[in-house]
Amino acid sequence: MPYKMNESCRHKIPKVRYRVENWSAYDAALRRRGDLTLWVTPEAIAAWTPPATGRRGRPERYSDLAIEAGILLRLAFGRPWRQTEGLLGSLMRLLGLELPVPDHTTFSRRSADLEVVSELTKTDGPVTVVIDSTGLKVFGTGEWHLEKHGGQARRSWRKLHLAVNPDTGEILASELTSNEEGDASLVRPLLDQIARPIGTVLADGAYDGEPVYRAVAERAPDAEVIIPPRATAVVSDTAESAPTRRDRHIQTIKEHGRLGWQRAVQYGRRSLVEVAMLRYKVLIGRSLRARTLPAQKAEAKAACAVINRMTSLGMPTSRKVA
Known part of the structure; x- marks a missing residue:
């Protein structure tokens, strides 16, 4: 017969409890994560469409910045590519910008060899x-x-x-x-x-x-x-x-x-x-x-x-x- 330990004999480790000391500020930060206040910098507008290279063949219509913007929106809001295309298009209309929006197939194809330009490390000092x-x-x-x-x-x-x-x-x-x-x-x-x-x-x-x-x-x-x-x-x-x-x-x-x-x-x-x-x-x-x-x-x-x-x-x- 296998040995079964009595529950009263076990060494019980109490669960550690923590108290959030900056709850009001943290609560406001959680709300800001869903804030849809958006802006597009002039630098991003200028880099949205890549300049002509002068090489033969059809030039690219969208820069890596445009593809990365779609990936970030897709992951932040948990949407498929088609809905991400619609979301980005609606944002352009709301902002009054006449920038081309990549379609979902372009997002999927270009993301395969995309070098993400957003830097992760921003900490100063050691x-x-x-x-x-x-x-x-x-x-x-x-x-x-x-x-x-x-x-x-x-x-x-x-x-x-x-x-x-x-x-x-x-x-x-x-x-x-x-x-x-x-x-x-x-x-x-x-x-x-x-x-x-x-x-x-x-x-x-x-x-x-x-x-x-x-x-x-x-x-x-x-x-x-x-x-x-x-x-x-x-x-x-x-x-x-x-x-x-x-x-x-x-x-x-x-x-x-x-x-x-x-x-x-x-x-x-x-x-x-x-x-x-x-x-x-x-x-x-x-x-x-x-x-x-x-x-x-x-x-x-x-x-x-x-x-x-x-x-x-x-x-x-x-x-x-x-």
Whole structure:
């Protein structure tokens, strides 16, 4: 007979409660996320239609800026391409602008090889970077359909790698890859997207290894690396004469325990990257709309830009309730 633990014998951890201290300002920021006050700068109007190149063939009617504007509207309001075309056209009429609006097929075709021009990093000074990855669904039969009609699951996934500033919630860098790509191999590409100085890099134990420490050292030699070593980790041969960052973490864990090490290095900040991933899936969705990997990369990059614009309007300031 299998052993069943009595509920009264379990160690119950109470749920941590937080109180938002700037609720009035945060409430106003949430309302501004749905504000339809729009304007188009003269620079955007001038760049909407690309200039003639003088080359043979039919010239492009819309610039990448026009295609990106459609992608941002599509992701911000969660609309298909046809409805995005109608939305953008109505906005042009309301603003009194005689700018051509791409049709939905042009949006779909041009988004496949679009280089998103919206910059993610806007933070000044040295930043703390938290890195992690999450999965986004591409296509496949849902759980209900499989349970109802049977069949074989044919679901595909992509991995979204994020670098987040835990102090502001801002997404500093992003990369979308297939699910075969390892997390550690994306550390350097993420850090290369951040133009600002990097003060600290945090990640979970899946990133523990020499390649990650080397990638951080090449990009930011003075940056502090906070990654929990594996339970079986041992110090290097040069730990006594020239200890590495990883050696110091291992030694601290041996002296004060893993919880003591977490408090000493403020490892709890790493959980804020999971909050950013939850924010992505709530605001944008858990699935990718595009079908090809290049178009999915552009979609994920634009989605991060949309989230940064929303969070820049205001974020909650909370404290733990005793």
